Amino acid sequence: MCAPVDKNRSGEEATVHPRGFARQWAMAELFEDALRRKDTYGAATCLHIMSLTANRAKLEPLANRILERCNVNPEQAKIIQGFIRLRPQ
Numbered sequence: 028m029c030a031p032v033d034k035n036r037s038g039e040e041a042t043v044h045p046r047g048f049a050r051q052w053a054m055a056e057l058f059e060d061a062l063r064r065k066d067t068y069g070a071a072t073c074l075h076i077m078s079l080t081a082n083r084a085k086l087e088p089l090a091n092r093i094l095e096r097c098n099v100n101p102e103q104a105k106i107i108q109g110f111i112r113l114r115p116q
Contacts, residue, residue: 067097083114
């Protein structure tokens with residue numbers, strides 16, 4: 028995955044490794060930011076990435092927060108709920 032680099036922004040530089048998983052704290056920060064912006068796609072993308080290392084019990088509260096805070100239509104809600112239901116316990 029490749030993201031454009033904005034040279035006008037300051038802060039820490041990202042390090043991309045060829046394998047491994049995203050750090051949980053980084054994903055949680057991105058998830059919270061997506062919820063603040065009511066960005067359904069961004070929050071769901073974070074949820075998907077977090078699902079690589081988390082079980083259903085940890086993902087359910089996050090999915091519920093997406094449903095509560097973002098403008099999710101009924102079809103999107105079914106997809107999110109089904110995705111969580113299919114995760115290992």
